[in-house]
Amino acid sequence: MEKFETVSHIRDFLQPIKRSGKKIGFVPTMGALHEGHISLIKEARNDTDVVVCSIFVNPKQFNNPEDLEKYPRDIARDIHLLEIADCDVVFIPSEQEIYPDDKSENFDFGLLENVMEGTFRPGHFNGVATVVKRLFEIVDPDNAYFGLKDYQQLLIVYKMTKDLKLPVEIIPCPIVREKNGLAMSSRNERLSAEEREQATLLYETLKMVKIRSGYASVGEISSFVEQQFRRNKFVKLEYFEIVDMYTLQPLKTWASSNNVIACIAAWVGPVRLIDNMIIFS
Numbered sequence: 001m002e003k004f005e006t007v008s009h010i011r012d013f014l015q016p017i018k019r020s021g022k023k024i025g026f027v028p029t030m031g032a033l034h035e036g037h038i039s040l041i042k043e044a045r046n047d048t049d050v051v052v053c054s055i056f057v058n059p060k061q062f063n064n065p066e067d068l069e070k071y072p073r074d075i076a077r078d079i080h081l082l083e084i085a086d087c088d089v090v091f092i093p094s095e096q097e098i099y100p101d102d103k104s105e106n107f108d109f110g111l112l113e114n115v116m117e118g119t120f121r122p123g124h125f126n127g128v129a130t131v132v133k134r135l136f137e138i139v140d141p142d143n144a145y146f147g148l149k150d151y152q153q154l155l156i157v158y159k160m161t162k163d164l165k166l167p168v169e170i171i172p173c174p175i176v177r178e179k180n181g182l183a184m185s186s187r188n189e190r191l192s193a194e195e196r197e198q199a200t201l202l203y204e205t206l207k208m209v210k211i212r213s214g215y216a217s218v219g220e221i222s223s224f225v226e227q228q229f230r231r232n233k234f235v236k237l238e239y240f241e242i243v244d245m246y247t248l249q250p251l252k253t254w255a256s257s258n259n260v261i262a263c264i265a266a267w268v269g270p271v272r273l274i275d276n277m278i279i280f281s
């Protein structure tokens with residue numbers, strides 16, 4: 001596997017590959033890799049000729065300084081996992097390489113960012129879009145792979161790519177879960193064994209929501225979810241929303257959309273987790 005730390009070196013390597021007509025698949029990450037990331041690498045491996053993974057903990061997308069400081073980092077382990085997964089290129093840039101003049105872009109995602117993560121993490125999606133755009137400029141991929149766990153992020157990246165007419169195909173990939181149902185996330189590393197068990201409440205609740213969507217109203221389900229979380233003193237619900245899959249606007253009735261997803265965010269000890277489940281589409 002080739003390793004690069006500078007923009008000029010990775011460009012010098014990738015540009016001739018692109019010119020030769022080979023397809024580049026790109027998996028942007030913030031490191032602390034897990035099976036969810038590896039599934040993205042595998043998808044890229046299947047679809048494209050050269051697989052590139054970036055590892056960059058992007059300060060611009062952290063609205064909480066403690067979250068940035070505590071974000072798990074283990075580059076040696078990440079490199080080892082990428083080698084096993086048959087990744088071709090890893091890009092591990094410094095902040096200076098990514099933001100030489102420390103400028104942020106100003107995106108307008110309209111209604112997509114006025115809900116859920118957008119409300120609870122102000123500036124987060126602007127930071128995500130800023131870094132994804134910059135990484136796309138550097139890597140110039142044909143395809144880029146994003147997990148459905150960060151569903152709102154996926155829609156934001158779609159919109160940014162479409163609005164700016166970037167020549168990259170965004171490929172959504174399924175959520176990968178631990179055996180107990182907990183959605184894989186780098187932040188899970190910060191959970192104790194006990195907290196990991198408690199954290200399954202997110203997935204368990206989503207499963208019950210899906211079953212209940214067959215007979216209960218949206219309002220009844222929201223009350224049910226709040227009650228579920230009130231009963232558990234280890235897990236604190238931040239939001240639960242039933243929304244349209246494309247506009248992300250909350251639904252009052254099932255009839256108001258044909259494509260519905262339930263999204264949830266909760267704190268387990270000091271760690272904030274998100275998860276979601278498509279209810280119907």
Ligand code: PAF
Binds near residue numbers: 030128
């Ligand atoms: O999903 C992530 O890990 C990050 O938000 C991303 C897309 C790598 C941008 O920093």
